[in-house]
Amino acid sequence: MSAAVSRRPLRPFGAWGVSIAAALAVVGFVGAIQWNSSGARQAFTTSAQQTLARQVTALEQEQADLRQQIEAAEAEVRRFQEESTTSSAVLEQLNQQLAAARLAVGLTAVHGPGVIVEIADSKRVVPAGENPANFIVLVDDLRDIVTALWASGAEAISINGERLVATSSIYGVGASVLVNTAFLSPPFRIEAIGPDGLLDAFQQHPAFRGRVAQRIEFFGLEFATQVSGDLTLRAFVGTTRFRWAIPLEEVDE
Amino acid sequence: MRRPLAQASLFGVALIVGMLLVGQLRSQQRPTEISSLNAQELSELVDTLGARNRELRTGLADLQETLRGYRLTGPQGQSALEVGREDLRRITAFGGLAAVQGEGIVLEVDGNLDAIALNDLLNELRNAGAEALAVDDVRITQRSVAVQGPVSLLIDGHQVGNRFTLNAIGSPDGLLATMERPGGIIAQLQQFIDASIVATQSDRITVPATSISLVPTIAQPAQ
Numbered sequence: 001m002s003a004a005v006s007r008r009p010l011r012p013f014g015a016w017g018v019s020i021a022a023a024l025a026v027v028g029f030v031g032a033i034q035w036n037s038s039g040a041r042q043a044f045t046t047s048a049q050q051t052l053a054r055q056v057t058a059l060e061q062e063q064a065d066l067r068q069q070i071e072a073a074e075a076e077v078r079r080f081q082e083e084s085t086t087s088s089a090v091l092e093q094l095n096q097q098l099a100a101a102r103l104a105v106g107l108t109a110v111h112g113p114g115v116i117v118e119i120a121d122s123k124r125v126v127p128a129g130e131n132p133a134n135f136i137v138l139v140d141d142l143r144d145i146v147t148a149l150w151a152s153g154a155e156a157i158s159i160n161g162e163r164l165v166a167t168s169s170i171y172g173v174g175a176s177v178l179v180n181t182a183f184l185s186p187p188f189r190i191e192a193i194g195p196d197g198l199l200d201a202f203q204q205h206p207a208f209r210g211r212v213a214q215r216i217e218f219f220g221l222e223f224a225t226q227v228s229g230d231l232t233l234r235a236f237v238g239t240t241r242f243r244w245a246i247p248l249e250e251v252d253e
Numbered sequence: 254m255r256r257p258l259a260q261a262s263l264f265g266v267a268l269i270v271g272m273l274l275v276g277q278l279r280s281q282q283r284p285t286e287i288s289s290l291n292a293q294e295l296s297e298l299v300d301t302l303g304a305r306n307r308e309l310r311t312g313l314a315d316l317q318e319t320l321r322g323y324r325l326t327g328p329q330g331q332s333a334l335e336v337g338r339e340d341l342r343r344i345t346a347f348g349g350l351a352a353v354q355g356e357g358i359v360l361e362v363d364g365n366l367d368a369i370a371l372n373d374l375l376n377e378l379r380n381a382g383a384e385a386l387a388v389d390d391v392r393i394t395q396r397s398v399a400v401q402g403p404v405s406l407l408i409d410g411h412q413v414g415n416r417f418t419l420n421a422i423g424s425p426d427g428l429l430a431t432m433e434r435p436g437g438i439i440a441q442l443q444q445f446i447d448a449s450i451v452a453t454q455s456d457r458i459t460v461p462a463t464s465i466s467l468v469p470t471i472a473q474p475a476q
Contacts, residue, residue, distance in 0.1 A: 048292060049290075049295060052295035052296060052299055053290070055299045056295060056299055059302040059303060059306055060302065062306055063305065063306050063309065066306060066309040066313060067309065069313055070309065070313050070316060073313065073316040073317060073320055076320055077319055077320060077323065077340065080320075080323040080333075088334075090334060091333060091334055094338065094341065095337065097341055098337060098340060098344065099474075100468060101341060101345050101348065103468065103474055104348060104350060104466075104467035104468050104469070105344060105345075105347060105350065105395070105467065106395055107344065107348075108474050109475040110469065110472035110473060110474060110475055111472070111473055111475040112469075112473055143373075144369075146398075147372055147398045147399075147400075150396050150397075150398045151398050151400045154396075155396075155469040155470070155471050156469065156472045157395075164395050165347075165348065165395045166347065166348050166349050166385075166393065166394045166395045167347070167383075167384065168379065168395065169376050169377075169380035170376060171301070173297045173298050174290055174291065174294030174297070174298075175290075175294075176294065176298065178301060178305075180305075181306070181309060183302065193469070193471060193472040206368075206400070206401060207369075207400065210369070232475050233472075233475075238308070238309060238312060239308045239309060239311060239312030239315075240312065240343060240344065240347040241311070241312055241316075241343050241347070242343075242346055242347065242353070242355075242385070242422075243311070244355040244356055244357065244384050244422050244423050245346060245353035245354070245355045245384040245385040245422040245423075246346075246353060247342045247343075247345070247346045247351050247352070247353055248351065248353060248354050248459065249351065249352075250342065
């Protein structure tokens with residue numbers, strides 16, 4: 001009797017004890033990792049870095065303002081040219097050429113059927129000893145996706161609204177990505193207008209299957225695709241006047 | 254009494270575990286917020302954004318010049334025709350629809366570059382400020398990408414052999430410095446690929462117009 005009485009209270013205490021001990025072990029483990037990473041993050045906030053961060057913010061603000069002014073000026077130039085279409089046959093023909101050239105090189109907003117490809121950093125916990133960079137979207141992933149889309153017949157592509165043109169580069173600064181002049185953050189949304197079957201051709205293309213498809217599979221990068229009946233892509237906003245390259249037509253004159 | 258107390262303790266522990274896990278997941282996210290970039294990345298970003306903003310300011314000034322031309326002449330007449338023609342020259346040169354000439358660099362490539370390597374070279378040149386590019390006589394447009402064909406690399410359907418010339422018009426000093434910097438694209442490629450890449454400056458490079466049609470057949474102008 002006394003043995004039964006003394007044994008009964010021990011059972012619940014034992015079960016809870018194990019649970020609490022396990023939970024505390026997890027708390028300790030995660031807390032230690034958290035402590036280590038927060039130490040590293042604190043080290044980033046030196047006064048020099050704060051100054052640089054402020055400069056980046058100011059430059060981004062300035063860029064947004066410049067792009068807005070360029071968009072407005074481009075729109076006004078187009079308005080002048082559209083207004084003049086009835087004035088003379090020569091001018092009308094010139095303005096048609098201008099409209100066609102703008103459309104061909106990415107200076108006109110376009111719409112049409114296409115695909116949306118979205119890619120973002122992996123949500124997996126980075127295992128000990130693994131390189132964390134494997135679990136984030138790299139600039140090479142975006143380049144491979146864009147290469148595969150162009151090679152599959154895309155006619156117009158934009159990344160997070162940045163329209164790709166002949167001078168566009170996709171450039172990595174550390175873990176961040178610059179497209180044209182803009183500093184982009186994940187998730188990356190790549191929109192492409194192109195023919196029927198664009199998505200299948202893209203997914204089968206070696207430029208996609210070679211590296212990025214494997215990284216999606218191995219490291220769990222977030223990835224989704226969607227066919228769209230009507231996408232609208234904004235026009236390129238940026239500098240279109242060359243400083244070094246002179247039209248041969250002018251050289252010959 | 255003990256049971257509610259134990260439940261409360263377990264709840265408390267679970268709450269702490271949850272908060273720590275969320276904190277940990279957030280801390281391993283990409284440092285895309287400016288405040289979490291390191292000093293070197295921030296410094297590079299300041300340089301890059303500063304250079305891009307200078308380009309934008311120049312572009313804006315040029316556009317305003319075009320607008321001044323229209324405002325002075327109005328949308329009609331001979332002067333409007335001149336402004337329009339100038340605009341057409343600018344746009345066709347920019348997009349690869351017209352041949353251009355200027356200073357820049359020439360890369361003589363000899364070796365087994367794969368499609369990724371060639372696309373990386375083109376991307377690096379664009380990022381360094383190249384205004385017009387051609388691989389042999391193929392003008393690089395927004396749609397031009399190197400892909401592996403049955404027997405060789407292909408750009409816009411043209412074969413690219415093991416030996417080819419990459420012409421880039423832009424600041425000769427800027428382009429050469431970017432290509433040849435230690436740890437830069439040429440150094441990286443030569444480390445992994447059996448190829449010789451020799452870059453030289455040139456004061457007169459001619460880059461032809463594209464031979465393919467860039468007029469979209471599916472994409473239509475949006476209102």
